[in-house]
């Protein structure tokens with residue numbers, strides 16, 4: 001797929017077919033992530049990649065669907081809440097692969113030493129976006145889940161992750177279900193979001 005087609009095609013998919021992703025496809029997606037830029041060329045990433053369905057189902061038990069009272073969405077955000085909130089657990093249960101992109105947290109986020117804590121966090125998001133795009137190019141649906149409340153500690157204990165590692169997001173992958181629900185997009189274009197040469 002051509003690069004701009006990939007960029008335009010990527011959407012957050014939260015309903016998946018019950019179908020495995022071949023190992024070589026996953027390796028290409030992971031490899032694309034590992035090509036991302038990183039601050040000070042640190043690449044402090046460790047990607048814990050789950051393909052074992054029993055393990056994925058056990059992991060999903062830690063993720064709580066968010067409550068959502070919206071029945072008649074009036075904005076694209078509300079459409080997204082209505083689709084996404086109840087599916088935070090089921091999208092993981094249905095996934096063929098969940099990637100946990102940990103990074104070694106050398107500096108805390110509030111460390112004022114050149115914002116280093118945020119740099120490693122930012123570098124991990126560059127890696128995540130590369131993987132989301134690579135997944136799209138491979139015909140694989142993807143979405144991220146941000147671990148909240150007790151989830152980071154529970155996942156860390158469940159997967160025996162050593163101390164000192166931080167998980168910014170779970171990357172959830174699978175072949176998209178044919179009827180996967182998509183909210184409409186918030187418009188962000190060069191016309192409405194870009195200022196040239198002055199504010």
Ligand SMILES: Cc1cc2nc3c(=O)[nH]c(=O)nc-3n(C[C@H](O)[C@H](O)[C@H](O)COP(=O)(O)O)c2cc1C
Pocket residue numbers: 010011012013014080084088143144145146
């Ligand atoms: C920083 C960040 C956090 C997000 N957190 C979640 C999340 O926890 N659960 C979820 O289902 N989607 C999450 N998303 C996906 C957004 O909801 C999605 O990107 C947005 O609704 C636009 O839809 P699109 O990705 O299809 O363009 C997150 C995206 C970003 C960039």
